[in-house]
Amino acid sequence: MSGNKRTRLSPEGRRNQLLDTARDLLLKKGFSGFTMDALAFEAGVSNPLIYKYFDTRLELLQDLWAREYESYALSVREELSEAENFEDVVRVFVNLNFKQLSLGGITHILGAQPELHEVTKERQNENVRKTGRFLVATVKDMYHLTPSQAGHVIALASGASIEAARHYARYGGSPKKMVEDTVRFILNGVEAFKT
Numbered sequence: 492m493s494g495n496k497r498t499r500l501s502p503e504g505r506r507n508q509l510l511d512t513a514r515d516l517l518l519k520k521g522f523s524g525f526t527m528d529a530l531a532f533e534a535g536v537s538n539p540l541i542y543k544y545f546d547t548r549l550e551l552l553q554d555l556w557a558r559e560y561e562s563y564a565l566s567v568r569e570e571l572s573e574a575e576n577f578e579d580v581v582r583v584f585v586n587l588n589f590k591q592l593s594l595g596g597i598t599h600i601l602g603a604q605p606e607l608h609e610v611t612k613e614r615q616n617e618n619v620r621k622t623g624r625f626l627v628a629t630v631k632d633m634y635h636l637t638p639s640q641a642g643h644v645i646a647l648a649s650g651a652s653i654e655a656a657r658h659y660a661r662y663g664g665s666p667k668k669m670v671e672d673t674v675r676f677i678l679n680g681v682e683a684f685k686t
Contacts, residue, residue: 506544509534510555514597517555522600527551553610556601560611563598564618571625577633578678580626585652585673589666592656634685644684648677 500508512534517525527548531538545551567587574580591599601607608615623645631641655673659666 502544505536505540509536509541509544509551510558513551513555514559517600518597522604525552549606552601552604553607556604556607557610559597559601560614564614567618567622577629578674580629581648581677582670582674584649585655585670585677588652588656589659589670592653592660630681634681636685640684644681647680647684651677651680 509530513525513530516530516533520529525548527538527541530551531541534541541551545554567583570583570587571580574583590596623642626645627638627641630636630644631638634641634644636644652673655669655676659669
């Protein structure tokens, strides 16, 4: 346990503190460097106290993943609600790919763990379906494409965005310029597809 004096928190406050500390520790040390002992030290609590809130390491990570995924999904919905046109929508998704794939965000770290993925599998599938329907309808209406053509365009655009983020993660560069280049590439590709 660290030398810090423990602060008495409500059960919900302590649980959130442990989840916040786990998130920060995972971002700092990665999944393989995350232990309950390290969490106890970083949180300034005893190891048994952690087990008062979470029966196992897996349960703690599943709860963290569920919480972080919900936060991520909410931020996507908020950003999309502020989009004024299709270019803004494309920019939202390209930026999300860059944040998650190139920066190793917490949802990327946790989402890559098969034992955690099950916790939000249904929710993720539903979000993917809703997002897919929204994007296909938007592209279909805006560019006068068939649903099949619009689906194809969305798949190509998604691939371009993901690969651009991976390229940035490997080779670096200016993220702002790469995001803008990717947005322009996708929009030009959509325009070319409709002719």
